[in-house]
Amino acid sequence: MAKIHFLNVDEGDCSIIQHDNGKVTMIDICCGNVVERQPSVVAFSNESANTIKGNFNMKAYPTNPVEYIKRWRMSSIFRYIQTHPDMDHMDGLKNLANTISIMNFWDTANTKVQSFDEHGNCGRYKKEDWDCYQRLRNSVDNPKSLIFYDGTVAKYFADISNERADKISRVGRGLERFFVCYSLLCSRAKNPFLRRCRNGDDKSSA
Numbered sequence: 001m002a003k004i005h006f007l008n009v010d011e012g013d014c015s016i017i018q019h020d021n022g023k024v025t026m027i028d029i030c031c032g033n034v035v036e037r038q039p040s041v042v043a044f045s046n047e048s049a050n051t052i053k054g055n056f057n058m059k060a061y062p063t064n065p066v067e068y069i070k071r072w073r074m075s076s077i078f079r080y081i082q083t084h085p086d087m088d089h090m091d092g093l094k095n096l097a098n099t100i101s102i103m104n105f106w107d108t109a110n111t112k113v114q115s116f117d118e119h120g121n122c123g124r125y126k127k128e129d130w131d132c133y134q135r136l137r138n139s140v141d142n143p144k145s146l147i148f149y150d151g152t153v154a155k156y157f158a159d160i161s162n163e164r165a166d167k168i169s170r171v172g173r174g175l176e177r178f179f180v181c182y183s184l185l186c187s188r189a190k191n192p193f194l195r196r197c198r199n200g201d202d203k204s205s206a
Contacts, residue, residue, distance in 0.1 A: 001020065002017060002018060002020050005018070008058050008061070009031040009063060010030060010059050010062045010088075011030070012029075012031065013030060013088075014027070014065045016065070016068075016069065016074075018074070023079070024078055025079040025080075026065075026080045026096075027080075027081045028090070029090060029092050030065075031065065031091060032091055032095045032096055033095055033129075034062055036061075036062075036063065036064050064092070065096065066092060069100060075101075076101040076102075077096075077100055077102045078103050079103070079202060082107050082108070082136075084110070085114070087114065087123075091125055093129045093136070097136065103202070104143055105136045105137065105145045107145060116130070
């Protein structure tokens, strides 16, 4: 069974999908430059667990996705999806790209220009992550840069045999569409996902 990891990354987003076939999909990254801190341990009884309410201050202890994938021993990312080019969705992208192999890089056909101060910062975010994003989205190979849109069917979207595909192709396309739609729901900017696709299929191997 596939595993879906929703990471605690402060104001941004980061989700990781471990597929049944061993491939890994990562959707956005945030807090990839932070040093993780361990929250204090609070002991409580089984009775009190059902009555505790309030803010547990989890944003004060964000997860670094790069360290997270190391702990889960993920050796490579088959598909990285950049839902939109806001800095809180690519915070730590350079660290990620320097740490683990990314085979396919999904992007949107945007023309956004990001400004930085004289120190190369945009608030807490770094120009080096923006520069890495520009490099990856313009890459032809290693990784292969792709743009896909809602409703697109392509190779490796559902990695199943032809015999099984006849029976569950609609389900497979529905699941793929769910993951794309989930990533779009995280977006605060308009996205050109609802058009046609270009650039072909995911790269299958290194």
